[in-house]
Amino acid sequence: MKFLLTTTAALLASASIGAACEVTLRSSDTHPDGYPTVEGVKAMAEEVRERTEGRVCIEVFPSAQLGEERDTIEQTQFGVIDMVRASFGTFNDIVPVTQTFSLPYLFRDVDHMHAVMDGPIGEEIGAAFEERDLVVLAYYDGGARSFYNSQRPINSIEDLQGMKIRVIQNDVFVDMMTALGATATPMPYGEVYSAIQTGVIDGAENNYPSYDSSGHAEVARYFTLDEHLMVPELVAMSKTSWDRLSPEDQEVLREAARNSSTTQRQLWADAEAESRSRVEAAGAEIVEGIDKQPFIDAMAPVYEKYATSAESQDLVERIRATE
Known part of the structure; x- marks a missing residue:
């Protein structure tokens, strides 16, 4: 079992390690050591x-050592923490434009998401973060959510009709399931296994x-x-900390961050492939290559409810038009 430092001990360790560096930046992540996002920031560090010859160091604190996502985002805004890795979903109340990225079937596939985030739209989103004292350095891959169940393969939208599907307590998720003809059942994640097992x-x-x-x-073999x-992940830096760096070091940080996104995305793809291999070996049936268009079409009332402003509607159109 890995020993987790307390916040105080972690900060003391950082001070000790950073003694040889002219600038030491502390980066927070709630995921455990070894997780793709953690390893991505380590690659950046x-x-x-290497490129600053040891002048600028990044110390990565995984496993929520510096606090949970919401807390560490606020600390990064105020410059108490230098960098944070977090999901777009956590920024919804801070940077409203991120809410659009919680809409279902917004991206055609993973490559489409990467093309959107690495292009002009990603730059535009980054500008919105700067208004909240955060500098976006990289967009990471947080994976794609898909359906699994114990009853039958879902090959079409008709196969979802009447199913009771656990979702997180979120209005968008509840409305998505209703639009698909299923029944949304919010419940704590830890209760899902037994709930499926008992029907x-x-x-x-x-x-x-x-x-x-x-x-x-084990209890829901149809995926x-x-x-x-x-929902994209990102690495953001405190504007206060960013402004303390020289233009040359800022450019090094940006380039290293972009390179780290390639590393992180590959690590995530590897993790997905390993997990798929394990569940298939255990008897899971993977359904892929379905026609998504009927699912997308069914989301019309969801988009009408949540993409209400002209700005969000325009953003949705531009995302869908991205090749």
Whole structure:
């Protein structure tokens, strides 16, 4: 079992390690050591240290050592923490434009999401973060959520009719399930296994690694790769900390961050492939290559309800038009 430092001990360790560096930047992540996002920032740190000949160091604190996502985002805004890795979903109340990225079936596939985030739209989103004292350095891959259940393969929207599907307590998710003809059943994640096993619900939705690590594949063997939700992750830096760096070091940090996104995305793809291999070996049936268009068409009332402003509607159109 890995020993987790307390916040105080972690900060003391950072001070000790950073003694040889002219600038030491502390970066927070709630995921455990070894997780793709953590390793992505570590790759960034390694490149920055090498290219600045040890002048600029990034110390990565995984496992919520510096606090949970919401808390560390606020600390990063105020410059108490220098950098944070977090999901777009956590920024919804801080940077409103991120709410659009919680809409179902917004992206056609993972490559489409990467093309959007690495292009002009990603730059535009970054500008919105700067208004909240945050500098976006990189967009990471948080995976795609898909449906799985204990009853039957979901090959079409008709196969979802009447199913009871566990979702997180979120109005968008509840309305998505209603639009698909299923019954949304919000419940704590820890209760899902037994709820499927006892027939309280028919299934749930998540990504491959979660489907695997939770053991849900044991009780819900039908996994349909519909990828209804892809919420980007990002690495953001405190504007206060950013402004302390020289233009040259800022450029090094930006380039290292962009390179780290390639590393992180590959690590995530590897994790998904490993999880898929394990669940298939255990008897899970993977349904892929479905026609997503009927699912997308069914989302019209969801988009009418949540993409209400002209700005959000325009953003949705531009995202869908991105090649």
